[in-house]
Amino acid sequence: MHINIDVRSYQNIAGQSIFEIDRRLKHVKENDLAHGEFGKWLENIGLDRSFxxxxxxxxNELNSNYATGHN
Incomplete structure (x- = not known):
C-alpha cells in the first residue's frame, strides 16, 4: 500500500513538472524569440526539440480535454 502512495505522489510531481515546463517553453516561444528561432534556442539550451x-x-490535449469535459 505504501508503494502505491509513493508512485501516485511522484506521478503528481511529474504532472506538475510537465505543466511548468510547458508554461515556460510557451512563454519563451511567444515573448522572447522571433519567428523561427525556437528550434535554435532549444538547441542552445540542450533541450531536445521532440521532447x-x-x-x-x-x-494542450489535456487542457482541451479538460475544457471539453467541463462544458
Missing amino acids: ATRTMKIV
Missing part, C-alpha cells in the same frame, strides 16, 4: 514538442502537445 519540447511532445510536452506542449500533451498539455
